[in-house]
Amino acid sequence: MFILKGKCDIVTEYNNDIIKITKNQNDSYYVGKNVWHQCQNNYDEPCYILEVQFGEKCIEEDIERKNEY
Secondary structure, three states: OEEEEOEEEEEEEEOOEEEEEEEEOOOEOOOOOOOEEEEEOOOOOOOEEEOOOOOOOOOOOOOOOOOOO
16 A cells, blocks of 8 residues: 555554554555555544555455454
8 A cells, every 4th residue: 555645554463463553645555465454544634545456356355344443
């Protein structure tokens, strides 16, 4: 994913570890296969994100919604 404007916090969960990092405008972040992730805008300005999915099949049936973090 690419942060086009603003900044956001990215939360990932992998092997039961929760990682939260802040990314700013022009930063990128790679989310691996089967890694749950959530972007949060905890700031006053809007954040614009470009998320790119690639592979042989680009499907969204595996999306899992969580509100825990």
